[in-house]
Amino acid sequence: xxSSPISRIVLDGREFFVKRDDLIDPYxxxxxxxxxxxxxxxxSTQLNTIISxxxxxxxxxxAIAKMCKDKGWEFIYYTKEVSTTQKKQKDGNYxxxxxxxxxxxxxxxxxxxxxxxxxxxxxxxxxxIIDQGxxxxxxxxxxxxxxQEIIDADLGxxxxxxxxxxxxxxxxxxxxxPKYKVYTTPCIGDVEYLKKQMSSLATIPDNLVILKPKRKxxxxxxxxxxxxxxxxxxxxxxxxxxxxxxxxxxxxLEQTDEDILYIHSGGVSGNTxxxxxxxxxxxxxx
Numbered sequence: 001x002x003s004s005p006i007s008r009i010v011l012d013g014r015e016f017f018v019k020r021d022d023l024i025d026p027y028x029x030x031x032x033x034x035x036x037x038x039x040x041x042x043x044s045t046q047l048n049t050i051i052s053x054x055x056x057x058x059x060x061x062x063a064i065a066k067m068c069k070d071k072g073w074e075f076i077y078y079t080k081e082v083s084t085t086q087k088k089q090k091d092g093n094y095x096x097x098x099x100x101x102x103x104x105x106x107x108x109x110x111x112x113x114x115x116x117x118x119x120x121x122x123x124x125x126x127x128x129i130i131d132q133g134x135x136x137x138x139x140x141x142x143x144x145x146x147x148q149e150i151i152d153a154d155l156g157x158x159x160x161x162x163x164x165x166x167x168x169x170x171x172x173x174x175x176x177x178p179k180y181k182v183y184t185t186p187c188i189g190d191v192e193y194l195k196k197q198m199s200s201l202a203t204i205p206d207n208l209v210i211l212k213p214k215r216k217x218x219x220x221x222x223x224x225x226x227x228x229x230x231x232x233x234x235x236x237x238x239x240x241x242x243x244x245x246x247x248x249x250x251x252x253l254e255q256t257d258e259d260i261l262y263i264h265s266g267g268v269s270g271n272t273x274x275x276x277x278x279x280x281x282x283x284x285x286x
Contacts, residue, residue, distance in 0.1 A: 003149050006261070009236040012253055017155055017261040018238055021146075022268060025066070027096065030266020031162065031169040032063035035134035037142025044071045047126050053078040053116050054132035056086060056094040056104075057220055057243065057274075059267035064130060065097035076103045078119075080112045092273030135166035135201065140176075143169060146263070147176035155261060162263040163187050163248035164210075167198035169263070174208035183260070185211045185251045187244045188219045211251040219243070222274075222281045225250060241267035242274040 007018045021030045028036070039050075050068050054061060056079055068075035077097070082104075089095050098104060107115045119129055130136055150160070161183040164170050170184035186194040191212050198204050217223060226246035233240050233249060240249070244265055252260060 004264075006153060006155070007238060009233065009238055011232060011236055011249070014253070014257075015259070016252075017157060017259075019146075019150065019261055019263045020238075022239075022264040022266045024266075027066035027100070027269060028063045028070075030059065030063075030264060031143075032060050032134055032266060034142035034146050035060075035136070035139035035168060036063060036067055037145065038138035039128070039130075040067060042071075044073070047071075047073055047128050049074045049076065049124065049127040050130060051076045051078075051119065051123075051127060052130040052132070053119070055079065055220075056082055057270055058093060058133070059241070059243075059265075059270060060130070060132070060134045061102070062093040062097045062100075062269060063134075063266075065100040065102040068102075069100045074103065075101060076105060078105050078107055078112075078116065080109045081106050089273060093270045094273075096269060131166075133166040133168065135168045135197065137201065139168050140172050143172035144176045147173055150177070150180075150261065157259045157261045159183065159256070159258050159260045160263060161248060161252055161256075161260050162265060163244035164194055164198075165244065167194050168201060169265070170208060171198045171201060171204065173263070174205050175202060178205065178207055180207065182208050183211055183248075183252065183256065184208065185213055185248050187217075187247050190216070211255050213247050213251055214254060217247055220274075222278050224281075224285050227278050227282075229253075238264070239268050239271070241265065242271050242278070243267060 004021045004024055007020055009016055024033050050073050052064055065075050159181040162169050164184040164186055165188045170182055174182040191210050229246045229249045230242055
């Protein structure tokens with residue numbers, strides 16, 4: 001498994017370390033690379049189909065599409081109904097995943113929840129289902145490797161940070177690093193939703209600290225403060241994604257004061273489409 005380098009950036013006079021998992025691969029990078037560790041090591045002949053579901057801006061969707069193309073596996077991805085506008089886009093995660101061979105299947109919105117609940121009924125022998133965002137038990141091994149890389153780096157830092165969708169990365173890191181504090185913040189739903197998602201995988205350890213954002217943010221919606229922190233980190237030398245990272249960085253700057261190693265979650269491939277949405281909002285903000 002490929003290790004990743006560590007950078008340093010300065011924000012508001014504070015120095016942060018950044019674990020550069022975004023540099024591992026243009027598509028199969030960040031925490032998705034770690035979550036898919038077990039499948040990446042699985043012989044190509046052992047499976048022939050990967051099934052997953054979620055949103056069309058998903059970084060996990062793109063990472064799975066890249067893995068399946070490399071492995072020669074079929075990738076079937078289920079979503080709710082998608083707008084005609086998005087289907088016509090020639091960039092972004094959805095377009096790139098389709099280019100990699102993903103088979104996209106739309107489910108009527110009113111039937112989606114029940115359909116996803118039935119996915120595991122009569123699953124073919126060589127098929128494997130990856131829950132939304134890569135929230136699978138198999139992710140544990142990949143995050144154990146990441147934990148060891150951080151320990152071996154011996155930075156003298158005892159606090160880590162990574163944003164959460166399902167919370168899989170933060171949870172498994174905290175379980176593998178009991179002597180470290182692991183900060184996270186919910187980027188989809190609220191704190192209680194995040195706790196519920198993590199608790200479905202394992203008992204939440206005491207060293208996992210969930211920072212509640214100062215205001216409620218709707219996932220994938222443009223916010224002025226998100227764009228400003230994105231620009232600030234970009235000017236500091238590292239590009240982060242516009243979906244998860246802004247909320248995490250704002251929470252860290254507002255609610256912490258110790259030395260922290262930020263785990264870069266990747267996902268910057270989705271910035272192309274997000275920046276177009278921000279461009280439409282910018283004139284109204286000035």
